[in-house]
Amino acid sequence: MTVEPSTYGAEQIQVLEGLEAVRKRPGMYIGSTGPSGLHHLVYEVVDNSVDEAMAGFCDHIEVTLLASGGCQVVDNGRGIPTDPHPKYPGMSAAEVAITVLHAGGKFGGGGYKVSGGLHGVGISVVNALSARTEVDIDREGQRWSMSYIDGGVANEPLRQIGPTPPSTDGIERPTGTTVRFWPDPEIFDEVTFRSQTLTERLQMMAFLNAGLTISFTDERGEEPERTIFCYENGVRDFIVHINGPKETLFDDVGHYHHSEEAAGAPMQVEIAFQWNTGYNSDGLHSFANGINTIEGGMHEEGFKKALTNTLNRYAREKGHLKEKETNLQGEDIREGLTAIISVKLADPQFEGQTKSKLGNVPVRSMVERATNDRLGEWLEEHPTEARRVVAKAIAASRAREAARSAREATRRKSALDGAGLPGKLADCSSKNPDECELYIVEGNSAGGSAKDARDPATMAILPIRGKILNVERARPDRMLRNAEVTSLIQAVGAGMGEEFDLPQIRYGKVVLMADADVDGSHIRTLLLTFFFRQMKPLVEAGRVFIAQPPLYSTKVGKETVYLKDDEARREFLVGRPKHSEDFARLKGLGEMDADELWATTMDPERRTLLQVTAQQAAIADQVFSVLMGESVESRKHFIQTNANDVRFLDI
Incomplete structure (x- = not known):
């Protein structure tokens, strides 16, 4: 290979000034230029307003999607300071905040004791990635205004335009900040905001800040659509919302809060909790200064450790666990638990720009102490509820041991039986998983037609009988005693649950084939729930498909x-x-002959296989608890909110 001569000197070292760096590498600041990055702009502006609320200076935030394609965020906080900035001659503090990276009131200047935006990219990056940005500020009875175009180019400098206008909707706004921005289509893949994405985030913020009103208005349709979120009980209402479609072990939501100082800096934690009758152990939701720490961190570690210790101590003191019995494990105790852990601290240390994991070590000790003391008190004061929680955890422990024994028995059986394949599986002759397909077919008669119709070189057929076990409500040990579930696990060949090993799968595609009627939809949804819960990497890898015959x-x-x-x-x-x-x-699958089934559903030249995404499988996972357990209005809201995915699943 010939290398062209080149020079590499000082002139090749570029320095990107001001907001230029953001426009050059937007992904470094907002993650991506796709939908997540687009909506991140809204979050950054809203987070500034929420910080004002956490500081005690704001109780109302309005978010509006404008008909022109922009977004407007209005709060009744203190308003960005408009006086000259001491370190930037000729510039006001407001102009510095919107044009200088890493400028703001959250870096130790005393403006905020607690802030979620400390590690955020800030309004300056919103300005950098917008075609136009407008800011109105109300302070001391006067309104100030400024605007920028083309990613931060000053269009109208900060100027006083008159007195603060009177309220037109009854909400007091003697002070506050209004930000309007229009994302730059030259930066983003698309610039159309999604209402559902925003409302979910705004509702969460309202839950985490008791008494804060957040309103959302979408003006893009023929008639404006307005939603208002306000929760006086804060995180307790959050628990009620999450557990709404589920059967709970007790009615009242447990709740405690605690505050202390570390090295002179204030820290506080608020925790709400409630157990339900379900079998999931992933119901912990943690937040730091209003930021959703989806990867957990020190606050979750402290809570989990103290929860396990406190429940075991209580169970032994009350005689629920005998001396020779082993302690309950954390996963046993967390089965069916829904908990919100919300901490607020002066200097949150997040791991990475995405702020998905909290790293402050003192927070772990604080949460652990608070949980040891306050949860212990709650258990003593609520003996009936405590007895139910302990009984559920003991049952979970026994079920875990039974499931382990069942898995070992399944593995032993597979070893003794050679390949360990179910007897009713009609396997394909190819041993190359990339070209092999497993058709899971509803009913034995349909399975017979599919076996006759298939290409035996690459298509394997596994008929299942009726509606498989509802894995939403079944423990692992009961699942492993179900013949249909065992057949699925053996056919796919990669295990289940935490032991699932994607490289071991025997088929590159798993195709669900059920009738195009209500029963078919039910079976398809049950199967998707099973794959989502027990073989999630299979779904995430895009290996699960739906083949639905026409009507x-x-x-x-x-x-x-x-x-x-x-x-x-x-x-x-x-x-x-x-x-x-x-x-x-057309008839059902079981009434079709081989030629009809091949022509309508299985012929690779004519068929249309619908690839199932992880989100669609997650929707299927929610269907039974939501559609069977909630009110008519709640069911309507669920279907409307997830319309595309529900339609995809024919639910």
Whole structure:
């Protein structure tokens, strides 16, 4: 290889000035230029307003998606200071905040004791990535205004434009900040905000700040849509919201808070908790200064350790655990637990720009002490609830041991039986997983047709009988005693749960094939719930697909056209209003012959396999608890909120 001569000197070392660095490498500041990065701009502006609320100077935040495509955030906080900045001659503090990276009131200047935005990218990056930014500030009875274009180029300098205008909606705003921005289409892949994404985040912020009102308005439709979030009980209301569709062990939400100082800096923790009858042990949700720490951190570690110690101590003192019995493990105690851990501290140390994990070591000790003391008091004061929690944890411990024994028995059986494949599996001849497909087919009769229709070189058929066990409500040991579930595990060949090993799968595609009716949707959703819970890497790798036979067929000339459902039939007629041929309603899978099944569903040249995303599988995972356990209004809201994914699953 010939290397062209080149020079590498001082002139090749570039220095990006001001906001130029942000526009050059936006991913370094907001993660991506896709939808997550776009919505991150809104979060940054809203977080500034929430910081004002946590400091005690703001009780109302309004977020509006403007018809013009921009976003407006209004708060009734103190307003960004407008006086000259001592270190930047000729610039006001407000202009510094919006044009200088890492400028703000959260770096030890006494403006905020607690802030979620300390490690955020700030309003200056929002300005850098926007085609236009406008800021109005109300302070001391006067309104100040400034605007920027093209990623931070000054358009109108900060100027006083008159007195603070009177409120038109009854909300007191003698002071505050208004930020309007329009994301730059030259930076982002798309600049259309998604209402659902924003409302979920705004509702969470309202839960975490008791009494704070956050309103959201979408002005992009024919009629503005407005939603208001305000929760007087804060994190306790958060627990009620999460556990809404579930059956709880007790009615009242447990709650405690604690505050102390470390090296002169204040720290506080607030925890709400409630157990439900479910079997999940991943119900912990932690936050630091309002930031969702999805990877946990020191506050979660402190809570988990103290929770395990406190419950074991209580169980032994009350005689629920005998002397020779082993201690309950943390996963046993956390089974069915929903808990919110919210800490506030002066100098949060997050691991990484995404702020997904809290690293402050003193927080762990504080949360541990608070939980040891206050949870212990709660257990003593609520003996009935405590007895139910301990009984559930003991049952979980026994089930865990039973599941371990069942897995070992399954592995031993597989070793003794050679390949350990279920007897009703019609395997394919190819041993290359990348070209092999496993069809999971509803019913033995449909399985027979599929076996006759398939390409035996690459298509394996596993018929399942009826609706498999609802894994949403079943413990692992009971699942492993279910013949259909065991057949699925053996056929896929990579284990289950925490032991699932994706490289060991025997098929590159797992295809769910059920009837295009209500029962078919039910079975398909049960299967997706199983894969999401027990073989999640399989779903995340894009290896799970849906093959759904059509409901109708009709003739267009000499060609047979197959239509998935009634909606597809209506769309077909819209495009062909003069179509005169009858529509034949196809039979169920079990009533199709091999030729029909191949032509409509299995022929690689004509079939359409729908790839299941992790989010769609997660929606399936929620379906039973939501659609079977909540009110009609709650079910409607769930379906509307997840309309595309629910429609995909034909639920």
